[in-house]
Amino acid sequence: MRIFAVELKLLGMSAKCEQCIVRELSSLKALNKDEIIHLSNCKDSYEVKKGETIFSEGDTMNGVYCIKEGTCKIVKMNSKGKSTILKFIKKGELLGQRSVLSEEVSNLSAVAVEDMKVCFIPKKELMTFFNENNKFSLEVTKDICHQLKEANEFSSNHTHRTVKERLAFTLLHLYELAGADTDGFLNIQLSREEIASTVGTATESCIRLLAELKKADLIELTGKRIKIVHHNELRKLAN
Numbered sequence: 001m002r003i004f005a006v007e008l009k010l011l012g013m014s015a016k017c018e019q020c021i022v023r024e025l026s027s028l029k030a031l032n033k034d035e036i037i038h039l040s041n042c043k044d045s046y047e048v049k050k051g052e053t054i055f056s057e058g059d060t061m062n063g064v065y066c067i068k069e070g071t072c073k074i075v076k077m078n079s080k081g082k083s084t085i086l087k088f089i090k091k092g093e094l095l096g097q098r099s100v101l102s103e104e105v106s107n108l109s110a111v112a113v114e115d116m117k118v119c120f121i122p123k124k125e126l127m128t129f130f131n132e133n134n135k136f137s138l139e140v141t142k143d144i145c146h147q148l149k150e151a152n153e154f155s156s157n158h159t160h161r162t163v164k165e166r167l168a169f170t171l172l173h174l175y176e177l178a179g180a181d182t183d184g185f186l187n188i189q190l191s192r193e194e195i196a197s198t199v200g201t202a203t204e205s206c207i208r209l210l211a212e213l214k215k216a217d218l219i220e221l222t223g224k225r226i227k228i229v230h231h232n233e234l235r236k237l238a239n
């Protein structure tokens with residue numbers, strides 16, 4: 001088993017939590033002033049490079065990560081060693097609260113798809129906030145309920161959509177997650193293999209279907225970059 005977090009690069013200077021985007025966007029918004037000061041003093045900040053693993057399946061979670069910058073993928077490996085990307089987690093979100101609360105080892109891995117900055121909140125502090133601050137525990141519960149709903153929708157999408165429909169859905173989802181750069185290309189750099197594992201298909205069939213979408217003028221492809229040309233048409237296809 002990996003020892004949680006020690007392999008990531010510890011950042012020298014730790015920023016305070018008061019103005020942090022994760023505090024604004026996540027359940028941490030329910031913490032009071034004293035708790036936020038305590039959080040600033042007990043958390044550690046890390047740099048995670050693209051491709052580095054934050055935690056793996058089977059790891060014991062000794063705390064949760066706050067995503068300050070960058071995006072990671074949540075990956076599940078099957079018995080044949082094939083991985084599926086279940087979700088992308090972006091800046092402002094927390095990572096690992098399900099395993100910490102359930103006291104189970106992690107059943108998923110988290111891997112950076114771009115350079116990230118994350119903070120680590122130890123389990124002991126998190127559980128003190130959880131037990132002493134009702135508003136915070138309600139917010140965490142709401143988050144986990146929302147994630148359960150998402151997980152249900154994900155599995156229903158995979159069951160009822162064709163591969164092409166899932167690819168259209170994934171491209172729209174990536175646009176929602178990351179937006180577009182000034183040239184209109186998706187603002188997240190994923191390999192064709194990563195797109196295929198998000199869609200749930202082989203890389204070759206993903207490449208073939210991307211070419212079909214391009215031929216139908218729904219998307220533009222330049223090297224690894226993808227631009228959605230007709231959002232409405234792609235949305236019709238995804239549904």
Ligand SMILES: Nc1ncnc2c1ncn2[C@@H]1O[C@@H]2COP(=O)(O)O[C@H]2[C@H]1O
Pocket residue numbers: 061074086087089094095096097098099100106107108147148150151
């Ligand atoms: N839909 C989702 N399915 C699984 N994990 C999710 C989802 N959304 C967010 N997550 C986060 O990803 C984390 C993976 O590790 P945990 O299961 O401990 O906690 C999970 C949540 O913090």
